[in-house]
Amino acid sequence: MITSTDLKDPLITLVGPPNSGKTTLFNLLSGKNYKTVNYPGSTVEYYTSRILSKFNIKAELVDSPGIVSLIPESIDEKVAVDSLYSHPKLGTPDLVITTIDSCQLSRHLLLPKQLISAGFNVIIVLTMTDILAKRGLKISERKLSKALNCDVVVLNGRSKQGIENLIQATNSNLERIGVTDKKNIIPYNSLKNRKDLIDTFKEIEEIINDVYENVREDEKIYLNSANRELKILQDGATINGFTPDEITLKIDRVLLHRFWGFLVFIVVMGLTFTSIFWIAQPLMDLVDELFTNLNSLVLENFEPGWFTFLVSDGIISGAGSVLVFVPQIIILFVILGLLEDSGYLARGAMLIDKPLSKIGLNGRSFVPMLSGFACAIPAIIAARTIPNRKERLFTIFIIPLMSCSARLPVYALLIAYLIPRDKPWLGGILLGGIYFFSIVSSIVVAWIINKFSKRIFSAEGSSSFILELPSYRVPKISAVINHTYNSSKEYILRAGPMILGFSLVLWFLTFFPNIDPQVETEGFTSGQIQNLERAERLEHSYASDLGKLIQPFMSPIGMDWRIGVSLISAFAAREVFVSSLSLTFKVTSEDDEEHSTLLSSLRNAKKEGTGEKLFTVATSIGLIVFFIFALQCLSTVAVSRKETGGWKIPLLQVFIFTALAYLMTFITVNGLRFFGIQ
Amino acid sequence: MRTAAELNYREKGIISEIDFSHPSSKRIMEHGFTPGQTIELICKSTFNDPIAISIRGTLIAIRKSEAGCIKLK
Incomplete structure (x- = not known):
């Protein structure tokens, strides 16, 4: 096994379940100054970075895709876990920092338990303690640390409170590792037993009964009023059986209602579509105009010759056709980011799972397919989140049928040609008709291709849809902007x-x-x-x-x-x-x-x-x-x-x-x- | 024996066992569905499937075919 001592600096890997605040922590430590690394032979990507110099730790930091357990199911998960054990380029991490949602301790503790029993050096970072405090509870770091035999740090991702404790713990861990020998890492296939899972959860339940504490009395007075406001049911005796917060349940009574839920879903999707086109259009025209002007500037100021035409018609127009889609992609990712961060996107995937499964797809195919209406390229990349290989390949396969925005200028020209000049409103109806026809025909084509799916995709595996529905919250704008920036950059580079x-x-x-x-x-x-x-x-x-x-x-x-x-x-x-x-x-x-x-x-x-x-x-x-x-x-x-x-x-x-x-x-x-x- | 797939709207149940023969059983357990836990059916999707179940303070959307391997007391 390659260890990172071959490299100059120690390697720290961040792991954590989805929605546990892992990326927030990564951004905090790296200062958003990161690059992507591919796992050789696959498309699973990692962000790596140096830790910001102000924290005074000389180490390489790696972010990894969210996983709930060390036992991989899909091929992509296997790659994610493999890279944790021994990344071909980076080696095995000297230290694993794992983020855990304090409100979901009883589910999220599984991953650190597995990491520790596999032999990794682990620091646990407890996130979302502010939300837990609103329920009148806190977690004893000391007791949890003792029960698991590893360092536990409380961190508030928004206020950065607790970051100095994490730095301190990281430094002392790295020093300790420096003098002791490398630990032997137990391969994950020896963790595979289902009985072990039940036992691990039993241990977790015992730990949890011990580590939750009531917030101190003086703090509680203030929190009680917050509690009444939020109507969060809190009962010390049923810590294991926290109920999801009342507000989320109330919103879901509408958004996941059998009738209203689907209606809201259709309206949300309709608004998303229209804004992709109508908000982006003036911006796209602007980009287009800019490059047309640049083009004529070159043509006017240089002698006509093959080189001038290479610059104007080849390079400038080429760059223009790349950048003209950026406004649309930015708007798409902003909307998707807002929907995702608010918690709605997971509900959308749930609502559409049944119809999609009829044609061999999955609720998780929904976001990639939606992105396909802007541009197929980010859409195909987004299909990585689909765990089942056959469903992922099938989603990628039919994404080009989604009516991407590049077709719009062509439709616009031909519609303008077809309709009589005195009836411009016909154009809108015709365009709507084209989109409707293209959606219906993609469904039919997908249904036919599904009949041959075994031959085309040669991948088996049972279809599955298990998805966490996160609590609703006001989207964090900075996170949305950050995500949009990275996705747009990825589109341009790719x-x-x-x-x-x-x-x-x-x-x-x-x-x-x-x-x-x-x-x-x-x-x-x-x-x-x-x-x-x-x-x-x-x-x-x-x-x-x-x-x-x-x-x-x-x-x-x-x-x-x-x-x-x-x-x-x-x-x-x-x-x-x-x-x-x-x-x-x-x-x-x-x-x-x-x-x-x-x-x-x-x-x-x-x-x-x-x-x-x-x-x-x-x-x-x-x-x-x-x-x-x-x-x-x-x-x-x-x-x-x-x-x-x-x-x-x-x-x-x-x-x-x-x-x-x-x-x-x-x-x-x-x-x-x-x-x-x- | 009843399963989580047969729960009514807003009905609670206690998990007795997980059917290990189901291919999704490991994933289901990793999400916290283990014997002894109380679950509640919070809502159903428009087409009655998937369903949203509350487990350990979190909402999980799951297909009925998979919820069928969660056996209740």
């Missing part, structure tokens, strides 16, 4: 290089080999000439060769190679489809009128050879259907490969969803024609 890279490849394909196109210049402004040159360049580019190659596939669905080129470009990111269309159809206007001129040139576009109208009602609806199903996002493919640990699932996703998109478009276009709609 998807950024990928989208940028493919933008550059596509730029190359659309720019070469015809670098210096000849166009008619008479009677045009310089801006129009530039657009004409671009269109000319594109028409003789590698991309158009590719487009012509797929012409035989485009004809049956009423389209031609020009739409094909735009569909290929859309693989970098779906919204590129719109700008690519305007290039292919030689839109010669300046930027500000692009949308309306694009519409009129789409109206005038004719099929080559026959001269028939290209963008008919049937083709436009067909295109919308194509975008509903197709997986046209290489970043999603890359993240899916990374998260599923192989090429099988991402390749199946590309193949199945693209084939499905083609088939559905074919049926739509020809079906509409059959009924006389051209």
Whole structure:
């Protein structure tokens, strides 16, 4: 076994059950200045950091995913526990600090009990003692420390009270470990017996009967009034059987009500959706405008040449298509963070578990799928919280079907094309219809794929849904902001290089080999000439060769190679489809009128050879259907490969969803024609 | 013998044993469902499943199929 003495500084690992205040403690000790480390061969990530210098401890600090017990069930949990025992890069921790919710001592003591019997050096940090005090109780650190034979520290995460005691205990522990030999760590498989679990809990119950004490009399006077206010039932004799707090139970009487509960759930989800789109839209336009201006700034100030175009069309536009989604992702994570921190998200997962289990999913698939409506990339990453491997892979599999925000500009353009100018309200109805259709069709597709799930996911394991419903509380804004910042950073770092890279490849394909196109210049402004040159360049580019190659596939669905080129470009990111269309159809206007001129040139576009109208009602609806199903996002493919640990699932996703998109478009276009709609 | 899955709304029960043959039994016990504990059914989801049970001062949402291995006195 590798021990961390091979390294320079001692290793301290933080472990704790979910909702025990572990991350708060990590942020307190690290000053939020951390980096992520991957467990080799898996996607489970850790945060590591140096402890802040003001605490004067020279040690490496590692945060780990929340676990309730040392006996792993799922593959991800196994990785989490394995890394605690012996991380391939970091070794075995010299000291384990475990956070315990004081109000849930009788459940949370299981983990430290197991850690101690496995032979780790443990410090227990008691959190949420302020909430316990409101119930008129406190825990005797001395008695608990004696019963478990390890250091126990009380810490208030919000006021930081008690942190100096933790530092002191950490230092004395590290000193003691320094002089004694390494302890032998007992592997977890010898802890596996179910009978042992019952015995451990019996021991815990004995300890607990001893360690709870009433708050001192003078403090109690003040707390009693608080008690009356909170209507918390407190009875010294039934310490083991604490009731969950009354306020939570009252709120749940509504939010988990059979009828009202589901209604509230639908309203909350509806509000979440609308705000993702409506609040984010102006911000996204702002980002878009910024990059468009930056682009034209470069074009105006430098000699036109391949390098200028590489910077403007390749790099700047590529970076723009990464950053344009950041506002939406930030808003999504703020809302999800508020819902999670308040305690509602767990209830949402519970309410939706039954319907989702009918199609082979799990209540825990709910949050990742919801995130999928903003962007598939953070959504696929969020699927890590699903313990059952088959359900996790299945969730990842169908996330690309969620109508992500990159499809919105495409829908907006095609809707604007389809509806009569004097009836703008039709657009809203149509967009709503598209979302409704896409949700219904994802359910149907998921239901069909579930029939083949054994072959696709080759993972067994019984389905399970056991989830702690935390007490309701006012969300902590700082925690939400912190989480949002980290998730957004993760999106940019993960998807950024990928989208940028493919933008550059596509730029190359659309720019070469015809670098210096000849166009008619008479009677045009310089801006129009530039657009004409671009269109000319594109028409003789590698991309158009590719487009012509797929012409035989485009004809049956009423389209031609020009739409094909735009569909290929859309693989970098779906919204590129719109700008690519305007290039292919030689839109010669300046930027500000692009949308309306694009519409009129789409109206005038004719099929080559026959001269028939290209963008008919049937083709436009067909295109919308194509975008509903197709997986046209290489970043999603890359993240899916990374998260599923192989090429099988991402390749199946590309193949199945693209084939499905083609088939559905074919049926739509020809079906509409059959009924006389051209 | 009754199980936790058969509890009525706001009904209490005392756990007599956990059915070890159920694949989720270990996880259920890790969440604190052990013999002798008093549990209470707090609410049911819209589709009657999963149910929310109070155990050791905490609310746990659990599917009925899994609550079925919690045997009551």
